[in-house]
Amino acid sequence: MSANTYLYNGQALTLTDLPVSSTAEFRSEIIEHINSGSRIVSFFGMPDKDEIALIAVLANDTQGNLEVLRTVVRDSYTSLTPEVPQAHWFERELAEQWGIHPEGHPWLKPIRFQQFINRKHSNENSETATIKPGVTDYFKVLGDEIHEVAVGPVHAGIIEPGHFRFQCQGENVLHLEIELGYQHRGIESALAKGLNQRTIHYMETLAGDTSIGHSMAYAMNMEALSGIVPPYRSQIIRAIALELERLANHTGDLGALANDIGFLPTASFCGRLRGDFLNLTAQFCGNRFGRNLLYPGGIRRDISENTISHLQKQLPILLSSVNEAINLLWETPSVMARFENIGTISHEDIISLGIVGMPARAGNVRRDVRCDYPWGAYMFLESPTVTMQTGDVYARASIRWFEIQNSVAFILKALAALTPGPVREELPPLGADKLAVSMVEAWRGEICHVAITDSSGKLKHYKVTDPSFHNWFGLALSLRNQQISDFPLCNKSFNLSYCGHDL
Amino acid sequence: MLKIIHARINQGYRTSDFPAVPPVMPELFGGLPELEKDKCNHSCSDCIKVCPTGAIVKTNGSLTLDLGLCIFCHACVEACSYQALSFSQDYRLSVNKREDLLLSNNTFHLAKAVDDKAKRIFGHSLKLRQVSAGGCNACEGDTNVLNTLVFDLGRFGIQFVASPRHADGLLITGPVTENMKLALLKTYDAVPAPKLVIAVGACAISGGIYSGHPETNNGIGDLLPVDLYIPGCPPHPYTILDGLLRLIGKIL
Numbered sequence: 001m002s003a004n005t006y007l008y009n010g011q012a013l014t015l016t017d018l019p020v021s022s023t024a025e026f027r028s029e030i031i032e033h034i035n036s037g038s039r040i041v042s043f044f045g046m047p048d049k050d051e052i053a054l055i056a057v058l059a060n061d062t063q064g065n066l067e068v069l070r071t072v073v074r075d076s077y078t079s080l081t082p083e084v085p086q087a088h089w090f091e092r093e094l095a096e097q098w099g100i101h102p103e104g105h106p107w108l109k110p111i112r113f114q115q116f117i118n119r120k121h122s123n124e125n126s127e128t129a130t131i132k133p134g135v136t137d138y139f140k141v142l143g144d145e146i147h148e149v150a151v152g153p154v155h156a157g158i159i160e161p162g163h164f165r166f167q168c169q170g171e172n173v174l175h176l177e178i179e180l181g182y183q184h185r186g187i188e189s190a191l192a193k194g195l196n197q198r199t200i201h202y203m204e205t206l207a208g209d210t211s212i213g214h215s216m217a218y219a220m221n222m223e224a225l226s227g228i229v230p231p232y233r234s235q236i237i238r239a240i241a242l243e244l245e246r247l248a249n250h251t252g253d254l255g256a257l258a259n260d261i262g263f264l265p266t267a268s269f270c271g272r273l274r275g276d277f278l279n280l281t282a283q284f285c286g287n288r289f290g291r292n293l294l295y296p297g298g299i300r301r302d303i304s305e306n307t308i309s310h311l312q313k314q315l316p317i318l319l320s321s322v323n324e325a326i327n328l329l330w331e332t333p334s335v336m337a338r339f340e341n342i343g344t345i346s347h348e349d350i351i352s353l354g355i356v357g358m359p360a361r362a363g364n365v366r367r368d369v370r371c372d373y374p375w376g377a378y379m380f381l382e383s384p385t386v387t388m389q390t391g392d393v394y395a396r397a398s399i400r401w402f403e404i405q406n407s408v409a410f411i412l413k414a415l416a417a418l419t420p421g422p423v424r425e426e427l428p429p430l431g432a433d434k435l436a437v438s439m440v441e442a443w444r445g446e447i448c449h450v451a452i453t454d455s456s457g458k459l460k461h462y463k464v465t466d467p468s469f470h471n472w473f474g475l476a477l478s479l480r481n482q483q484i485s486d487f488p489l490c491n492k493s494f495n496l497s498y499c500g501h502d503l
Numbered sequence: 504m505l506k507i508i509h510a511r512i513n514q515g516y517r518t519s520d521f522p523a524v525p526p527v528m529p530e531l532f533g534g535l536p537e538l539e540k541d542k543c544n545h546s547c548s549d550c551i552k553v554c555p556t557g558a559i560v561k562t563n564g565s566l567t568l569d570l571g572l573c574i575f576c577h578a579c580v581e582a583c584s585y586q587a588l589s590f591s592q593d594y595r596l597s598v599n600k601r602e603d604l605l606l607s608n609n610t611f612h613l614a615k616a617v618d619d620k621a622k623r624i625f626g627h628s629l630k631l632r633q634v635s636a637g638g639c640n641a642c643e644g645d646t647n648v649l650n651t652l653v654f655d656l657g658r659f660g661i662q663f664v665a666s667p668r669h670a671d672g673l674l675i676t677g678p679v680t681e682n683m684k685l686a687l688l689k690t691y692d693a694v695p696a697p698k699l700v701i702a703v704g705a706c707a708i709s710g711g712i713y714s715g716h717p718e719t720n721n722g723i724g725d726l727l728p729v730d731l732y733i734p735g736c737p738p739h740p741y742t743i744l745d746g747l748l749r750l751i752g753k754i755l
Contacts, residue, residue, distance in 0.1 A: 112682075113682055114718070115717075115718075131681075131682075133682040133683075133685075153683065153686045154632075154634055154667075154686055154690050156665035156666075157633075157647075157663075157665070158633040158635075158643050158646055158647040158650075158663055159635065159640075159643065160635045160638065160640055160643065161634075161635055161636070161683055161686065181682050182636075182637075182680065182682045182683045182686070183635075183637050183638075183677070183680060183682070183683070184637075184680055184681075184682050184718055185637050185678060185680055185713045185716060185718055185719055186713075186716045186717065186718030186719070189716075189718075190716060196555075197553060197554065197555040197578065198555045198556075198712050201555050201574060201576065201712045202712065205639040205641070205712065205736075206639070207639065207640065208638070208639025208640045208641030208642075208644070208737070209639075209640045209641065209644060211641070265507050265510060265511060268651070268652050269510070269514050271648070271650070271651030271652060271653075272514075272517050272651055272652055272653050274648075274651075275648055275651060275653055275740075279529065282529040282531070282532065283529055283530070283531070284531075285531060286529055286530075286531030286532045286533050287533075287575075288645065288739070289641045289644070289737065291574075291575075291576070291736065292575075292576050292577060301531075321513075321514060324510050324513060324514070325510065325514070328506060328507060328510055331506060497640065498640075499637070499638070499639050499640060502682075
């Protein structure tokens, strides 16, 4: 394998340098790499004349580099899933988006109930068939005392839609199957038509609670494709915004976890504090979710000295209120009884399924893009990785609390490192026949974007992998042998994105 | 227990005095747009070209901004060489009719309350079922935040309920994806009449940046009769709260 198939986070390689392996070589290389500790961060199809090119991006966490593999297939290939379980969701997506059949996939069914992307159905009958979301085969447990519980797509709270099927014996959940796709808005089809005024806003609303994370990954890709490095000051401000996004969501999640077990003091306090963090983001750009802040080439608007001193003053005050609210959780035995040993996902399952972000770190798997594949300000400002051992709700809650401490420390350090200077550079035209990969550790976990240009430097394909794409199956596994009444708690401890998955 | 009481005292009283005292919006907040027609150079179309949603149109040389499509991205403000467009600090944006969102001469008809009979039914207790139909979790997030003690929605008699059968109406977010259309219509049918429909966010009103996607329905459109439109991407929580209170006559 030649050296030019490797790249670092936020870099681009030239497509003509990327060899096209035979499908057999492609498979065996992936299996070999996964067995030696790499993992799949992106795996997708793309039209290539009459065939479909399969592109896999593998990450080697110890070496901190990414490898890109490519093959072409016409209709089918031998499924990787039996040997590489973490490929299962990607292969289901491939089958659904491109009609490529991974032969031998153990549970091949739609993940989003979407039409093929810019490709005619090979089966003429299915072209006119309407897609019925959620209507598919479900795993069933049979027996005298077994009953099935179906929830959604419309849920009880103010949350996004999804469908959950529980196979229960009494209160005990034997199996949970999650069907998504209700939020499918056709973002990838729209992106494949090239860049336009809407592109940055698609990124900001891929998962609207992760506007900074996704727009940062997009900006990195555009900068890699056009060969520029955004100004120093803009990189620091981007990282501060990303950590503010993490602070708001982690604080909100801890409040929501308290709410799900009826512990109202922490729920009430954190509800207010989450909003205070969002209001800090609004100081940057006028919008609580960080809309209109990031832009390829830097940021749209510099932040004022007033904003900087406001942040330096407010953050320690907010942190002390957050700590007071959250310490009540750890000091209350009835809370700990509901958190500990609930919704456990094992270290082995995390590794074999390629779980990312907080749920991975909660199960003692050290995965954090900020440390493993540092980019932008994270290349010179350290952000320690937090891990816990138990992999349960308690561990996922604790991770958030520790990361809140680290994010505040990081922002204060970053503010001190700010020096006056430009914040935006004009983006030159994108390079031709390039492939760029960017990864960002957003609050949920690892975001991966892959951008590919054609021979005229026009964007021809854009692949988004939200952390939720890896983790929804982890939530399903964590429910096994749990009480069905613990579902809201387990669900909140992952707090995955529906629209980030459905795209 | 003592620690909880201690924390409660430390955390303080945080509920805002809205609507008696108007909220302080962030300095860079973009509220109700202002068009200054005399400054607009009638031959250029820079703002129209940069608008991601096609919210700005020009008829007979006169600009119209559709607040139902606008995502408040300020691209038009940056593109205009004549400072003819700006976004004010005014967070009050809700209207009753879709056409009231078409801004052309700086007269803006804020939402009015439902009629007296409906006010008798909904005015003191309004139960809403929220349906996200392709929303990105920002409109959902800033609707949910109304339940926190800062906004304390309950003090106005408004509550989000789990079942459509317990609800007086729907609050809808998202561009109404094809995959959620059936579930949305079934949820509407399950709400007993008389019922209200509230569209929150550019997506629910017009499809927003997802308008024209075959995977969505350009928002609620004609699928359901809408009583209140709350524009924004996402609307600020005070924009949403202001709209809800206007609808039930608690802000006149």
